[in-house]
Amino acid sequence: MTHPHCHAGDPVATLDTPALVVDLDALERNIATLAAFARERKLRLRPHAKMHKSAAVARLQLQAGAVGLCVQKTSEAEALAAAGIDDLYISNEVIDPAKLARVAALARRVKLAIAVDSLLGVQRLAAALRAAGSTVDVFVEIDVGQGRCGVAPEQAGALAAALRAAGLRFAGLQAYQGKAQHLRSPAERTAAIEQAAAAVRTALASLERLGLSCPLVTGAGTGSFVHEAASGLWGELQCGSYAFMDRDYADNERDADAPRFEQALFIKSQVISRGAEHAVLDAGHKSHAIDSGLPRVWRHEWSVQNGGDEHCILRGAGLPPLGETVWLVPGHCDPTVNLHAQLVAVRGGLERGVVEAVWPVDARGCVS
Known part of the structure; x- marks a missing residue:
């Protein structure tokens, strides 16, 4: 997936979705x-x-x-x-x-x-x-x-x-x-x-x-x-x-003497459809790998269900409205990265940060 209109200095709020974002x-x-x-x-x-x-x-x-x-x-x-x-x-x-x-x-x-x-x-x-x-x-x-x-x-x-x-x-x-x-x-x-x-x-x-x-x-x-x-x-x-x-590494119980690592890779998605008891995101299998399970919603308790190639389904209380941004934590980082042409590196956090760099995924598709 390419985002040709994404440039250094852009607010993270303006990023097209779905986008693979790195918290720099x-x-x-x-x-x-x-x-x-x-x-x-x-x-x-x-x-x-x-x-x-x-x-x-x-x-x-x-x-x-x-x-x-x-x-x-x-x-x-x-x-x-x-x-x-x-x-x-x-x-x-x-x-x-x-x-x-x-x-x-x-x-x-x-x-x-x-x-x-x-x-x-x-x-x-x-x-x-x-x-x-x-x-x-x-x-x-x-x-x-x-x-x-x-x-x-x-x-x-x-x-x-x-x-x-x-x-x-x-x-x-x-x-x-x-x-x-x-x-x-x-x-x-x-x-x-x-x-x-x-x-x-x-x-x-x-x-x-x-x-x-x-x-x-x-x-x-x-x-x-x-x-x-x-x-x-x-x-x-x-x-x-x-x-x-x-998400899969986050599910490990940390060793007492192990250093702590932070989540730095996210899928920016948005709500494109709403039902009475579910919300639909625009990020499906084509934007995140599911070999280690479905993604998790960052800092929310909504459950994530399989919505197919182009969609992800959320269920739970207080679901987000149409057009709302939802940040997903991929289940497995390696194959998720391989689905994207670029990494959008954001400085200053996911909510108020700005794009510092757009990095090509140089070895994307290099499986031979």
Whole structure:
């Protein structure tokens, strides 16, 4: 969705709807909070750009002390590199030779790292890099309980040895426990990361048996990073959603020692139809993702019901009148951002703020 008439200096009240709006004050506080957390513990911070897909947000994170950015897809890396971000880690497996040729070409222009979890992946990556005359840092991904990508921890040493034998540079272990991020209670997340830490120790032992050292363990997300940080094993944090937050993360019970992040991403919508017991908004599935559930109304108790592609239905007491602005908190920030062409950055709050910048979603649609 584009808003061609939106410009810096416009009052937020004049924004067309639906619009994807970033509370810039909250965003900057979130970025500063995690940067300070990492700095105080002497941890590297490499935020995940698959969440915001924006070079403008990436630059704010780099200015606050991030060492670089993570992405999940080759095309995301290409889009952010084209927008000037020059230190990127594809924290995912790339197995297709054509994509690996693109990875190798990109590595000639920016500092690049990538994950592997198979011998075939190692062989194809090595071939692509030789053909292009480029180099990347290579992380061996281990399965720490996610049940998705990654070798069994006890196989990490053998794969690291294989990639070194293929002439690749072993950079460490990728150890991300995605399932832990939305476990609601601190006790559940503690148990999940304790299991992940045991897997990391097993992987480190497999490296040591082959005489290999591990330069870095990287991983952790917004829901669990306090536990990885406390373990003494992880040296780099990959949190992404902390910058914007969403309804699903807000539903987590916060760890007592975790920093507090604010909601910074919103959908501005308005009431376009009223019934006796419901109000209809102009923001449906095309403006907010529903994979983690429907959005929540910001600072109101109205219930939200599915209204289809173009609509959202509110029910409850004291519903807003026709034409009234309603601010929604998306259920899941990452795929919501991917639905929009731009982020409208507002300074001074949602009610009386003004547009400070309009940022393109540089990596929108970059799924390959």
